[in-house]
Amino acid sequence: MITKELSAGGRIETTCSRCNDITGHVIVAMVGDVIVKVECQACGSVHKYREIRKPKLKSETSGVRRVRHGESREQAVSQARSEAAKKAAQTRANQRAQQEAEAVMIAWKSVIVSKGTNDARPYTMRESYAAGDIVDHPTFGMGEVQSVTRPDKMEVLFKEGVKVLRCTL
Template identity: 30%
Template sequence: MESTTLSPGDAIEARCTKCRKNVGHVILTLSEEGPLTVQCNSCAREHKYRPPSVAKKPATRRSANPKDAERKEWETLRPSMNSDAARVYSMTDAYKVKALINHPLFGLGLVQRVVGSQKVEVLFEDGKKTMRCK
């Protein structure tokens, strides 16, 4: 593999501080380590050499909608739920994990976890809701 020696006047790709892009530059001064100052071919600005930046990977989505995962979880658990065994929801009652409740607005729900001393997280068909309890 050949090593190329750089000299003033050579073309090099660098990150322009004004254009904020990787563009062609001309080397103005050199040191033993590499280019010191360069001149941008686009805007003609002279600045310290900055190596070209690497393109970032596009962000990947974990899930299109968190409600979709909750809805799938509901669909898998629903056949095992007995609506006759569900207690009518009341803020003054205490609930344990895996307890079935029947809410007048949200319908049948399953207590997923106890959040603090007076709240529970309940999975309903529409998604998870944090409900107040005793």
């Protein structure tokens, strides 16, 4: 049996990342005896070398959930899908909450830096405020009045987010 030695310029069969199929490739770059880059002869793309992987058997897949006694196959599939959907929804919700918190933090910092804290008024429910005023709250810290709504409420942008506080008009 003759073994074919691989070298740059040689031809091999491997998986193409653009075609998503096993096609003929030309070896473009090697590091020692390891193939690093190849060029697909079908589409012409140059990409990293990927070995041909054997398809997994259904029993080897990680997403398989066994049917329990007294449970139908449809119930098992539905349960597995709902668990995966819950995880995905939780991940998306966490990402969205983190992005919103970062946006609030950026808005708060820009307001505090631009207006400064020298003219901040201590917060009390018996005071009247206007949009744009800087308020110093004992719990939430410095904030900017975003809007005042009748009869006795205002929205204030704090570091933790927008809070609704009482005031007089």
